[in-house]
Amino acid sequence: DTAVSQTPKYLVTQMGNDKSIKCEQNLGHDTMYWYKQDSKKFLKIMFSYNNKELIINETVPNRFSPKSPDKAHLNLHINSLELGDSAVYFCASEGSGQGAYEQYFGPGTRLTVT
Amino acid sequence: AQSVTQLDSQVPVFEEAPVELRCNYSSSVSVYLFWYVQYPNQGLQLLLKYLSGSTLVKGINGFEAEFNKSQTSFHLRKPSVHISDTAEYFCAVKGAQKLVFGQGTRLTINP
Numbered sequence: 625d626t627a628v629s630q631t632p633k634y635l636v637t638q639m640g641n642d643k644s645i646k647c648e649q650n651l652g653h654d655t656m657y658w659y660k661q662d663s664k665k666f667l668k669i670m671f672s673y674n675n676k677e678l679i680i681n682e683t684v685p686n687r688f689s690p691k692s693p694d695k696a697h698l699n700l701h702i703n704s705l706e707l708g709d710s711a712v713y714f715c716a717s718e719g720s721g722q723g724a725y726e727q728y729f730g731p732g733t734r735l736t737v738t
Numbered sequence: 739a740q741s742v743t744q745l746d747s748q749v750p751v752f753e754e755a756p757v758e759l760r761c762n763y764s765s766s767v768s769v770y771l772f773w774y775v776q777y778p779n780q781g782l783q784l785l786l787k788y789l790s791g792s793t794l795v796k797g798i799n800g801f802e803a804e805f806n807k808s809q810t811s812f813h814l815r816k817p818s819v820h821i822s823d824t825a826e827y828f829c830a831v832k833g834a835q836k837l838v839f840g841q842g843t844r845l846t847i848n849p
Binding site for chain 1: 770772774776779780781782783784787789826828832835836837839841842844
């Protein structure tokens with residue numbers, strides 16, 4: 625049973641288009657994240673939500689807009705896609721209690737902008 | 739602010755040999771440290787974590803790490819590696835609200 629799932633797994637699109645990536649977790653966690661992994665494998669946090677509220681926005685261009693309809697879902701919408709947005713985007717959720725600070729990652733969405 | 743430096747970008751080893759992946763951190767708050775593994779075309783998976791207590795932490799797949807406060811290090815070790823350990827390994831430190839990752843170390847196992 626998948627803990628953190630993302631759709632789609634691959635996304636190929638042209639510059640200027642708008643696209644969305646969806647994330648769902650079935651772990652009952654309150655906190656969810658979006659990360660961007662570049663071609664050199666460097667991982668950088670983009671956003672964090674706790675129980676549907678935005679708590680971290682890491683100076684990401686406002687073309688990126690996260691949305692959390694409930695605490696199990698965190699979606700990422702990207703407007704006016706640019707070549708530099710090409711990367712792998714990971715969703716993650718974070719445990720509490722005995723599993724405090726442990727993050728569970730989705731399989732990633734590879735975004736290619738042409 | 740927190741930061742993590744992984745001292746080796748690539749580590750090649752032979753199968754069944756021991757391996758150490760090095761990680762140094764900097765943190766101005768309580769130190770919570772993690773190692774994650776990323777297999778090709780997959781998401782990250784937690785190997786082990788240090789929050790407090792014993793400085794030697796055991797994780798999954800036979801890995802362990804030692805927290806050394808005086809040297810601000812959290813090196814990852816395995817006494818005998820297998821081909822299936824080929825992956826990218828990330829050290830991370832927990833800051834006030836987020837994880838800060840190192841640059842990653844690519845572990846390649848040669849037969």
